[in-house]
Structures are given as C-alpha cells and as structure tokens.
Amino acid sequence: MYDVIVIGAGVTGCAVARELSRYKANVCVLEKCEDVCEGTSKANSAIVHAGFDAAQGSLMAKLNVRGNEMMDKLCEDLDIPFKRNGSMVVCIHKEALEGLKDLYDRGVANGVKDMKILSREEALEMEPNLSDNVQGALYAPTGGIICPFKLTIAMAENANMNGVEFRFNTKVEDITKNDDGTWKIRTNNGEYLTRYIVNAAGVYADKIHNMVSEKKAHIIERRGDYCLLDKEAGTHVTHTIFPQPTKLGKGVLVSPTVHGNLIVGPTAVDIEDKEGTNTTAEGIADLQAKANDHVKNLPLRKVITSFAGLRAHLEQHDFVIEEVADAPCFIDCLGIESPGLSSSPAIGEMVGNMLKEKMNLENKDNWISKRKDILDPSKLSIEERNELIKKNPAYGNIICRCESISEGEILDAIHRPLGARSLDGVKRRTRAGMGRCQAGFCSPRTMEILNRELGLSYEEITKSGGRSNIVLERTKNQKGEQA
Amino acid sequence: MEKRELTCIGCPMGCQITVEMENGEVLSVNGNTCAIGDKYARNEVTHPERTVTSTAVIIGGDKPRVSVKTKSNIPKDKIFDCMKEIDRACVKAPVHIGDVVVKNVAGTGVDVVATREVPAV
Amino acid sequence: MISYDIVIVGGGPAGLAAAISARKAGVDKILILERDKELGGILNQCIHNGFGLHTFKEELTGPEYAQRFITQVLDEKIEYKLHTMVMDISSDRIVTAMSREDGMYQIKAGAVILAMGCRERPRGALNIPGYRPAGIFSAGTAQRLVNMEGYMPGREVVILGSGDIGLIMARRMTLEGAKVKVVAELMPYSGGLKRNIVQCLDDFGIPLKLSHTVVDIEGKEHLSAVTIAEVDKNMKPIPGTEERYTCDTLLLSCGLIPENELSRNAGVEMSPVTSGPVVNESLETNIPGVFACGNVLHVHDLVDYVSEEATRAGANAAKFVKGEMAENSDKVIDIVATDGARYTVPSTINVERMDDLLTVRFRVGAVYKNSYVSVYFDDERVMHNKKRIMAPGEMEQVILQKEKLKEKSGLKKITIRIEAEDAN
Secondary structure (H helix, E strand, O other): OEEEEEEOOOHHHHHHHHHHOOEOOOEEEEOOOOOOOOOHHHOOOOEEOOOOOOOOOOHHHHHHHHHHHHHHHHHHHHOOOEEOOOEEEEEOOHHHHHHHHHHHHHHHHHOOOOOEEEEHHHHHHHOOOEOOOOOEEEEEOOOEEEOHHHHHHHHHHHHHHOOOEEEOOOOEEEEEEOOOOOEEEEEOOEEEEEEEEEEOOHHHHHHHHHOOOOOOOOOEEEEEEEEEEOHHHOOOOOOEEEOOOEOOEOOOEEEEOOOOOEEEEOOOEEEOOOOOOOEOHHHHHHHHHHHHHHEOOOOHHHEEEEEEEEEEEOOOOOOEEEEOOOOOOEEEEEOOOOOHHHHHHHHHHHHHHHHHHHHOOOEOOOOOOOOOOOOOHHHOOHHHHHHHHHHOHHHHOEEEOOOOEEHHHHHHHHHOOOOOOOHHHHHHHHOOOOOOOOOOOOHHHHHHHHHHHHOOOHHHOEOOOOOOEOOOEEOOOOOOOOO | OEEEEEEOOOOOOOOEEEEEEEOOEEEEEEOOOOHHHHHHHHHHHHOOEEOOEEEEEEEOEOOOEEEEEEOOOEEHHHHHHHHHHHHHOEEEOOEOOOOEEEOOHHHOOOOEEEOOOEOEO | OEEEEEEEEOOOHHHHHHHHHHHHOOOOOEEEEOOOOOOOHHHHHOOOEEEOOOOOOOOEEHHHHHHHHHHHHHHOOOEEEOOOEEEEEOOOOEEEEEEOOOEEEEEEEEEEEEOOOEEEOOHHHHOOOEOOOEOEEEHHHHHHHHHHHOEEOOOEEEEEOOOHHHHHHHHHHHHOOOEEEEEEEOOOOOOOOHHHHHHHHHHHOOOEEEOEEEEEEEOOOEOOEEEEEEEOOOOOEOOOOOEEEEOOEEEEOOOEEEOOHHHHHHOOOEOOOOOOEOOEOOOEOOOOOEEEOHHHOOOOOOHHHHHHHHHHHHHHHHHHHOOOOOOOOOOOEEEEEEOOEEEEEOOEEOHHHOOOEEEEEEEEOOOEEEEEEEEEEOOEEEEEEEEEEEOOOOOEEEEEEHHHHHHOOOOOEEEEEEEOOOOO
16 A cells, blocks of 8 residues: 555656655555656756746746746756756737737746846847847746756656655556545556555546546647757757747747757647657648747758657646545646646645645655766766776767767666666666767667666667567577577 | 660669560660670570678677678579578688588579678687 | 877778778878777678779678778788777867777877768658657668667668668668568659669569658557658659558668768868868868868768778878878869769869879769760860769769879869750
C-alpha cells in the first residue's frame, strides 16, 4: 500500500514527486513510457515564462509567477542550467501598441517584476534582428530559458534519491475504490494500492480523471510544430522573442535555447489524438512564415530537426489543481499546458502542501535537496580534464562528435538513479545525438555501450522504449551466433 | 532486329550505348567512347556478369563480419545463389585480404575471397 | 608541448594519402590523428567494389583500397593515433587532441592537414513532415550497421535520395534479403553514378522515381509506412500524386556536408557553396600552413580523386614545413565558376607557387548534354572542351598549365563556365 501514487512522470508528476519526497510517505510514480519526460514535457518551447500572459487572478498566473521565482534556487540545487535571458513581446503594427500596455498592466497585476515598455529604437538596440516593422516591445527580464529534459530528469532523480519509486512501462488501465476508501489501480504491470492519487497524466489526464469522476473532463490536444536550428544560428536573437498573443496562445516565438541552439515555434492546431505528435508540411511552413513576421533574416536553412508537441488544453484555459469533488483522495492536475514547465515547481509545491495537510505528512530528517548533474568535462581546464581521464579513461573517449559527449558522460547517464535505457534516454541526459548530425555518427557507438553496460542485445535496444527497436536481426541469420 | 539501350558501367562516364541484335547475335554497338564500352555492351546483352560483394560471419576476430567479394565476375543470374553460400559461410580469424571464404561459389568456378584484414583476438 | 612537422586530422583516404606523400617529400615527423578504432575511414564500411580504377587500374573494394594506403603508412613508419578526437585547432596551429590513453594534450604543428571528411545530411535538415519513429537512418549509418556490426535495420525499405550511398545500400539490403520498394529522388536527375543506378537498382528491378519526395512518415514507435509524392518545378509536392508504401526502414541519402567545425573554429575561411575551406593552388587555406583535402574540402565522387588531391596537399605541406614554398604574394589570380559551374577547387592561384600542371576541379549545377567546358583568361577564351554529358553527381576538371599562365602577365581572373555548342 502506497501513501501516494503519482500517475505520469512528466515535469508535473516529477515536480510533485520531488515535493512529496520531503515527507515521510511511501510514494510511487507510474509512467506508461520507458522513461521520464516522454510526453508534453519533452516537446515544448523550453521557456520559463515571466508570467504576464496568463489571465489576471487565474491559477495559471499565480503558479507561473511563483514557479518563475522558484527556478533559480531549484536549478542551483539540481545542478542544471537556467538562464534569465529575458523575453520580449514585439509589436509590429502601430495600432496594436495599446495591446502591449494591456499586457504590461496584466503582468504588473500578476506580480511580474521589472517589466518595461520599449520604444522601437530601444527594442532594436537590444535585438538588432527584430523585424524592420517593430513599433515597440514589452520587455520582461525575468523570462528565462531552461532544458525541459534536464529539469524533469533532475527532479525525478532527486525524488528517487529520496525514496520515491518509479515504475516505467506501466500504463494505468483502470482505477477503482476499495471498501476502506483506498484506491486500486490496475495497470498492464499488475495492481497498485494507494491512499491518494495525483493525476499528472498530461494529455491523458482527462482519461485518468474520468475513471474516477462522474463530472467528465475533456482535454483538447493542441499540437505545436517546432524547428530547432543549428548552434551556428544560436545567437540570432539573445532574448526570447514573442509576437503579441492571440486567442490560440502566445504565438510563434524565436528564442535561443539554454544549450545554444535557436528554437522557432510553436504552431497551434487543435486535434483529437493523444499521440498525434507528427509534424506537417503546412505546420512547418506556417511557423516559418509567422516567425519571419517579427524576426528578420532567420537562417531557416540551418534547421537540424523539427518536432511537434501536444499541449493539454482545457476549454477554460486554466490549470485545474484540486481534489476531485466526487472522488476524495484523488488530486487532479488538469490542463497543464503552457506555462506548465515554468509553473512546475509551484505546482509541485501546491500539491505537496495539499497532501501534507490532508495526510498530516511529517518532514523527513534526512531529505536531500541537492543533486549533481552529469559532469560536463567541457567546463574543465585541460589539466582538470587530464586528471579526470586518468581517473576514468572513459572521459577521454568522445562518442558524440557534434556535441563532444564522452563515453564517461554516457556511462554516468546509464548508471545513475533512473538511468537511461534507450538512445533517447542517453540523448536527453547527455545531449549525445542531439547535435547537427542527429545521431548518425554516434548511435551505433551508443548502442555498443548500452549493449555492454545493460546486457541488452542489439535487437533489444530501442530509440525510446516500446517497439522502437533500432535493428531487427543479425545479418546472415546463423543460429547460435552470439551477440 | 532488336535494339537494346544500356548505360555503360565501365567508368563514371556512364555512356549510353545502343546495341543492335538479331537472333542473339550482336550486329552493332554505338554510343560508347572506348573499347571497354564495346566489350561491356557485348557481354551485357549476351552473358551479363557482376562482382558480388557482401560480408561473411567471422569468429574469433576483432569484428563480427569480414567483407568479401567474388574474386572475379560471376553470371548475373547466379547472384542470389552466390549470396546463399556466402550467408552460410563462417570463417575463423585471422583472415587476410585474398583468403578464400567460399570455394567455387554456386558452381561458377569463382572463389569468394576476403577483402579486409581481420586479426584474431 | 610536443611538436610535429605535420599533423594530419583524420586517418581516412585523404589523411593516409597526404601522410604518405609528405613522407615521400622528406618530412620526418608526421602524426595522423584518427577518431575511430582503425585507419581507413569510411572506406571500411564501403565494402562494394569500384574503387581504385584510376589509381591502381583495377577495381577494388573500399577496405582493399584503404589497405593499400594503410600498408604504405605502416611501411613508412608514419606515426598515428587511433581513438583520438581532435578537440581544437588554433590559428597558430596548436592542435588539442584527446583519447582514453593519452588524456587531453596539445601538439605544436609545423603544418596541419585537414582531412576530416564529411557527414550525411540528417532527416531533421530535410524538413520531412510526419512522426519521428525508430527505423529512419541516414544511408551511411545503416551501411555501418549492416556491413560492420552485422545487423539488419529492417526488411521492407524505402530510400529517399539517389546519392551513391543510397544506391549502394539499395543493393546491399536486397542482397541481405530485404525488399527495397522504391528509391525517391527530389531532383529530376540522380545524384549518383550511372554504374550504381544500373548495378544497384536496375539489376534488381528497384524503381527510381525522379522528382519525388517523402511527404509523410507514419508510425509512432517504429516506422510503419511512408508516403511519397511527385514534386513540381519548385520542389513542391503535387497533390494527388501521393503513393503510400508500407515499410519498416527509411534510408536517407540526401547529400553530404563537409565536416568543418574544427576548421571554422580555427578561423578558416569557408565557401558557402562547398561548405568546405576556400583554398589556393597549394590547397592551403587562408591560415598559412593549414591545408585541406578530401571530402572536408569538397565532396568528391571518386575516392581516387581524394587520394590524388591529398597527395598534392601532403606535398605542399611538406614544402611549407621545409621552407621551400614561395612566399604568398598579392599577385593572385582568382578562379571564378559561373554559368553552370558551381564552384572550383582551388579558387585562387599564385603562379609562382603552382606546379607545372594544376588540376582545377568543379561541379556543374544541372545536367548538361553536348556542352562545352570553357576556360577564360580574363576575357579571352583559352579552352573549349566538348563534353557529351555533365551531371551534378560527378566532378569535372580542367588542367591549367603554369607556362600558359606565365605567358599571360597581368592575368587577374580565370573563369570557368559551361557553354552551349553555338556560344562564341
């Protein structure tokens, strides 16, 4: 019997898990995929929003601003990169200048600090590649950029270090109430009993909610296509550049990423498919056209990959984080779409506090708040690096040539808590395969390491779990040949 | 009279060659720029041949496969018979370039030989 | 800091030939740095034949061709280090390298020869819409898996791009028992060699669809189908021409890109056309003593030309370190490629430094039949050679004579252009 089961190991579930790991409680996270960060959390703008966009008085506004405030300390504790590069909302039509003021006022009301309205000249001075049509801009210095993989993985690892269990490849099929008021969760991997459930299932959160409640929820999958550009284009802009927001969202942004690439996106298309993460030709064309509206000379030839993510959109466009009225001891996190990543620390805190109160949870004496990220040898001097290689020669062996990732880093990613088991698992933890050749060079080498370290045969190695096997079989098909 | 259009593979030029034939006899070869093309075209329309390259299973070496080739061309219609025998072959390291991996493959009189060095480990 | 006369970055066909040539020119301390576990580079996975016709007058497979050079490197006792990644090259020719055994270290190089080769254009750079499942490979990655590691990616294959590696892999996968359903090529012509189209596709009845591209990729975890469509003159898919192919493997052979991260960081000037360094008659970059050859300089069609070019780079680097190279002056002749010629290598000539004969290589931008390669010295046409066919997939060359260039004093510009029969 668990005290709390969290359904979903995205950024929300992992933030909740980390908060709960402070307390004396048996906590388990169930995840249908083979790793953390496999849904909405892995395909988004990688932005920490300042918080001026969300409607005044909404939960979204409150948690965005709070999450933003928490980010510095959290990222320091978790040893992951976070940069307050500042965001700019660019106005390109004179008649829309009024809208910037509205956004500014909303930001002030939401508690966003240090915002400023910039003139055309000020904006261009800060960002020379803004469109020639720029009329003015709203500048929010608290906006930032972050690695969503690293944030999710780090929170999960830290939770796991503090005793939270994770069950991967475990898909919730049904939830029923036991006579004693506890929950029985049926999965493809056996049954789980728990006192409380936190529903952090992202685009599937309506499905999970509807298993226990008569008041049905409906999540609309809002697809967003993105293009990621080569690091050569990474300084085309230095701030996160937004157009003015519309009904469908915050629009197509252009931003450096915390790793030095340039990201362009997303589009916003409502679909009814929880797995519909396919990009479309129209989507890519649309976002490229829209990005060109507010940023000029975008080097779109330097695209290294495009991808699509789904936002878990609710009709009312606000987060719903509450105990379900007709299902006591079941906490929903519904509609966690943008700014969900920015809000995640605050969502974790809010759910943690709710459960602490309801369950009278006590603090652990020995809670570990900090975690060390995978060592990045590129930050070391030649002498330090030599010392490291002497101690562990694997750090002298470069596997991913585009991102300069060594075997040592990959071994660390595999063997740390909740370690990588697939090519994507290695990629999200180390960036091996995330560079301009997109794993063409390093994937056979990473497979060799996974084979050796985890005892997985080549045929068993996947891109990202499930049936995503890389190779089918040995050539020649001679029986008895050892892998 | 039968006309056959071929792309010469004798060199990267890739000459477009026209062969005129009657009753299996070559009447004329046109479009080639050198003797290789003439020879290629005549062979190609009467008894086409190919070199087959592949890999064979190797044990005890520093790699799981050794690359191989037919030592000279074999009839084109023997390619898949040749592959069947290569697929069944299993050699022991060390192997040197030119070592025979399959003798007289598919009855062609041509040997399959190793095309790289594989030291034993 | 250790020092070498010449440090060669890359132990593939270019690096090996450059090293041998420099040794034969009398250079003592030469070091080849290779990141893989063996010398030979990409040739090790190119197990097909067709290499060496020009160099050795016989048809060799990739590994055999490589071995001929490796043997010479060993005979010449040229030093090399495997499993060694070059991390940085500075503009004053300090090479920072790293390996398990030696850690991170720096080498002072009298001259540096860039021979890092090229890499394949990945799916992401092609903006192919659809899902991102497993089962999509660049052709070269699949080639390594099949030929070196001995694993089949799948059984039903579609190939996008008719570059040589894609064509070769169509045959390779077929011989290993896979069904290659179609090769789609965006352009109205193939980027691959004629012989490969004949021997790798026609022989096995594999259709080649020109002016076609992939417009959708299906499969959430593993690839299950792709849709291809015909494209119009602007390379836009034509609605209604879609054809769906079920498959478990998609191979991409959509172009090669010289791998010049190190060169760029060193401050080497790049050509936007070739994505390789801009070099002079000595194959020297804008940084004195830094030379380039092989696919890092421009993507070649035949390895024989890589070896030939690298041999020149090695000899020139040798001259440089021995102080035998004439001072570079500002009396430099520009070579301009225009009217169908896309680029030239080299792109400048200092007559004082050139050999008696200088091969200038270039590629054309489209298919030209019965056209002329014309060379102009300033405004005077000095060469007008008829070619029955020229295609973007194959390199062209003209040979310039030092004597002729010397005769024309004050020559500023050499122009290479493709002309129709009736021109001039």
